[in-house]
Amino acid sequence: MSPTPEALAAARGALAQQSIELPSWAFGNSGTRFKVFAQQGVPRDPFEKIADAAQVHRYTGVAPRVSLHIPWDLVDDYDALARHAKDLGVTIGAINSNLFQDDAYMLGSLTHPDAAVRAKAVRHHLQCIDVMRATGSQDLKLWLPDGLNYPGQDSIRARQDRLAESLQEIYAALDPQHRLILEYKFFEPAFYSMDIPDWGTSLLHCLALGERAMVVLDTGHHAPGTNIEFIVAQLLRVGRLGAFDFNSRFYADDDLMVGAADPFQLFRIMHEIVQAGALAPDSGVNFMLDQCHNIEPKIPGQIRSVMNVQEATAKALLVDRDALLAAQTSGDVLGANGALMDAYNTDVRPLLAELRVEQGLDPDPLAAYARSGYAETIVAERVGGTQAGWGA
């Protein structure tokens, strides 16, 4: 029942290499269509967002990159932004485009019936690619909010054809080391039909684009009852899992802290990752958070989320693979399930606390952050200006 010292050491080694990317927009205000509740001390520009993200890395040691969102994180001087990040111990990660906040996109962007709107949306990605060049980012992340609210509103099929064409133009503009990572989402902001509603659609477009087009799996973007770890396994099998957007969801919305709604599911997902050797830094899978914090404080919310991913990963690393395989091979249903559950039921918090101490960190990141006074400082200092707002 208890993991062996060898298993613990191996897990610790893998955990020491893990990294999780943070979204800059997690630190701004966010909410529902009903209300955005403002919080004190929220960043007013990309520099402040990166400063907050760096706090998460400072106390967890596993969050060294920050995704940007364009145009929210447009600055005049990306060298300055990159230096600022470097000074704080972090780097710039994926560049996210925005296809949902321009008035032109009411009926679509890359799939819009009007070629002029599609061209505008393609051009926006060229701007994003420029930011990638300026920041050294390698991943262009594209989430398509396009879709239909009403049956008949537009041709489902024509939109797929337009999408394929628009994506080709964007892909062609990438540098050789760049990747296009393409997200799918079951519903919202369109309610009848999303133009990339499922992994199958995202994958078909990636296959048509080329080898550097990969699928992004957002854990909150599936129909109820969908087995997400199956999709993880399938995308790994065909070599097209480019990244995770981690968050969690009960019925709808997709902005709860990852692992908050169903920690067992997160463990099962990480189990597929570990089984496939995809945790390694060179696996090509970018582990990102994509969540906002509507009612909880933002920096602690991100710290907690990072810790949830770490705990699920630690449990997945402690699965006794020999016992599991033996039970699976012999058709021992309860034994195989039991081997998995043994790892899940293990309390890995002491292991992670030890790992942090080894790395010169406080064993309790949330307490250390609370003691640091940073929260009080930003509340006092960030007065005036416009608070950063939210995005997907």
Place this chain on the structure above:
Amino acid sequence: MSPTPEALAAARGALAQQSIELPSWAFGNSGTRFKVFAQQGVPRDPFEKIADAAQVHRYTGVAPRVSLHIPWDLVDDYDALARHAKDLGVTIGAINSNLFQDDAYMLGSLTHPDAAVRAKAVRHHLQCIDVMRATGSQDLKLWLPDGLNYPGQDSIRARQDRLAESLQEIYAALDPQHRLILEYKFFEPAFYSMDIPDWGTSLLHCLALGERAMVVLDTGHHAPGTNIEFIVAQLLRVGRLGAFDFNSRFYADDDLMVGAADPFQLFRIMHEIVQAGALAPDSGVNFMLDQCHNIEPKIPGQIRSVMNVQEATAKALLVDRDALLAAQTSGDVLGANGALMDAYNTDVRPLLAELRVEQGLDPDPLAAYARSGYAETIVAERVGGTQAGWGA
């Protein structure tokens, strides 16, 4: 297969008495958490909203009342507002309270752990009751956005107790002719647990309050797979169906035009209404729309919605009740289903067109509105000022 002349005449009689209440907020801008797309000509105050609502009644003849939402529709002089409405051929309907846009309500309103916040939320309803007195409205509609995003965030049970207490205070403040109509909603804006998530919870509170507390059934507020007409039948059976909030929904959001997502479901709902005799004006069931229009023009969106309800009602009225009952009683599954489907498959648009002509209306409300030039007029005239925004 074709309805008899007697059946048609009876249906026409019932349809001539039908009325549907419109929400003032349907005419303002609305959207998702991602973006509110503004439309030209949108009202800038409650007077303009009522003017737009009156257009819907003008062309359909069945939408003579307008619900108000407080504080959005606060005015200085309710007599003036009521006269304005009357001049345009409509009256003020239900008064809706708002518990989701005050900063104090981030963690709840009527269920908040802090008694001062609960008292504030109760006081808001006293203000609403004053508006009822000023406008002659009889229904205080309460939708509770309160709930939890995270397990453990607050005590589920304590919140029920607080809710019961808050509702008692509000109910006690009503005049004898007033009703409290209490909505439930499966999810959103809270994502782990809503404080009134289902009809059972709403009904329990209504039973505790007294005879003038009734349940509001919003057609978009249920878990997937829920049989809504069953709930309609059950609430009618216990005499507690106070009102409908009509709209439609595929997976989430609840602001598509009623009947747009599943017209057969709307028909089945109206079939329960007709079977129970609850279509009659004195049945105590208030048939209201509660939907906003994110991408379609708002007045035509409301006209279309009203027509969808009319068509579903007409089909329900054409069900051959004798044939249905005979098949049901004899266990003829296909015959009974067939009797229902015969009515559903009937094209009732000619019947409704005739009815309109009889009433001195244009047979085609959408075309008549389009020809009227009203849309162009408001675009030209409503320049400057702040457009009215959205609510639930």
Place this chain on the structure above:
Amino acid sequence: MSPTPEALAAARGALAQQSIELPSWAFGNSGTRFKVFAQQGVPRDPFEKIADAAQVHRYTGVAPRVSLHIPWDLVDDYDALARHAKDLGVTIGAINSNLFQDDAYMLGSLTHPDAAVRAKAVRHHLQCIDVMRATGSQDLKLWLPDGLNYPGQDSIRARQDRLAESLQEIYAALDPQHRLILEYKFFEPAFYSMDIPDWGTSLLHCLALGERAMVVLDTGHHAPGTNIEFIVAQLLRVGRLGAFDFNSRFYADDDLMVGAADPFQLFRIMHEIVQAGALAPDSGVNFMLDQCHNIEPKIPGQIRSVMNVQEATAKALLVDRDALLAAQTSGDVLGANGALMDAYNTDVRPLLAELRVEQGLDPDPLAAYARSGYAETIVAERVGGTQAGWGA
């Protein structure tokens, strides 16, 4: 609002060419895990099943083929069976394999950890291919019931690899004119993870197999909220929609009569078919029913189902494509939705009645069948023997 004579004539022409394949197992007894209620007059062998299926064709004129299920429909002399069918005016359609009723398959068939079980399951398909040769059938239909009930029970990924290998062996055994059509199913009989749970998985395996491997879309096999017509459009776009299994479902089970749960959805599906020109007999899409009748009589249940598909098709054919395209292109949301709804709201039963009369059929197939006395005859004659039982 009313279709033009030209539109009606074109629709009639297309409808006259439509054909729908019936499942032999629809005529046997079926039920839930709780109970199979036996009906009188149920067939006792494949010959009697075909006789019943021929009744459906006799009264509707659009159901000229019957799918067989192996081993349920194994006979000694397929020539005799084919002649019997021909004498009754029908032919043999797709051959369905069975991977769920052999004791060896408790933990899987084509994906089982034990190579011997996989080999057995592959061999069963060789037998099915022999039946295809004997009957002239061109479609080998494979629905995979394999999956897991518990997390960890087996390796999700290893099962995909085994599946790919097993499918290769089966595909290699087909004759050049044969197709392998591969179904997916969201859940059941496995409850944690199906080995082919979605269209993406089915398509990936088809792409790996070759050009004669096609996806089967069963309308009852999706997660709640899934937009099925999107999948139809997507599979048509990539040329891999091989067939439909029509039925309907509210929450679970997938054996209600097609069109019974959501007739508007069926219409939207047929709209995608018509838009893509895939209704034509040579489109490569086989329109099949796959449903059983638990509580309604079986032959009328099939007649009604066939009529439901016809009605949805007729409505789809009546969509004013010019008006639809014009509204879509100009961003007229309500106009485009309205063009679709105009067709849906049309009562097409008179059109189909006329078509039947033109074809020498009774305008009312259910009434004609009821008058025929066939039901009474089979109850009287089919006494003794074992009634045919149910399959997926």
Place this chain on the structure above:
Amino acid sequence: MSPTPEALAAARGALAQQSIELPSWAFGNSGTRFKVFAQQGVPRDPFEKIADAAQVHRYTGVAPRVSLHIPWDLVDDYDALARHAKDLGVTIGAINSNLFQDDAYMLGSLTHPDAAVRAKAVRHHLQCIDVMRATGSQDLKLWLPDGLNYPGQDSIRARQDRLAESLQEIYAALDPQHRLILEYKFFEPAFYSMDIPDWGTSLLHCLALGERAMVVLDTGHHAPGTNIEFIVAQLLRVGRLGAFDFNSRFYADDDLMVGAADPFQLFRIMHEIVQAGALAPDSGVNFMLDQCHNIEPKIPGQIRSVMNVQEATAKALLVDRDALLAAQTSGDVLGANGALMDAYNTDVRPLLAELRVEQGLDPDPLAAYARSGYAETIVAERVGGTQAGWGA
């Protein structure tokens, strides 16, 4: 983070008093509508079922009662059955009626349009009450499989009225110490509309019957996304939670081992129980398993299930209530969630192992059962006869 010695001692005290009732039908063969896979050594009569159930109690110490299902567990001599149970250390628990396997019930039982069928179904309960008298059972458990497959098939409302009447007759026949416990189920075996689909309907009927009518909450009987612990809290609040039927479910079916699909949900449910003081033996809540084992061995499946409930309970008992309440009261969202998660993340297996040793049991029930040789004995001895089959 670690529980105090006092907290552990208190938890141990509460766990020592916990009891879980087993279903006799868990030990017979079961399956899906596709296939029942037979297992070796399965009981052939109620005596053998009780012997198997007693094994679960022998190794866990918390499963001292066995529910019976009538007519499956009808015997000639209930004194002999009760003595047999007593000799093996267990007693007879709730008596379950069966309304789904008689041919007369195809279209309903207590709600059937035909009064003669309803009378038959009522009479069956009189027989069950006789068994209660013979066995000393106090709970009559009624799960109603009645419902509709097709819209229009019968009147939803008339069925409620018939149901109310039938239940009155049954309730009137109970002895004063008897309870009627009434289950609800979202779907299956009826697929359009169940006659008791939700807790609201069950509660309304219980309220109409009287104080000894209580709701049974089956954890697998809800729409997706339903917050089950909310219902637990609500039913406890109104004093009408009579019992649990524990099991788990991903999308459909409801026969996976409790805690297997979502262990966090089970913990949240037990948290509501503990918070309300409803774990105590005299709380009136009967904690029962209701699950069958399709592919896993049955006795170990039950042992594992019992252990899952124990572990969830232990975690719920370790919640630091003071810390939780303080965080909730002060609006500390992350702190309150964290207090709950701290308990959930604790590994309680050592605590339960200690408790077993204190009670003279083996710390590892599954291993002890495996070593006992009982499984091999029953395979060898139970040859011939008819294996017991499955029920809901």
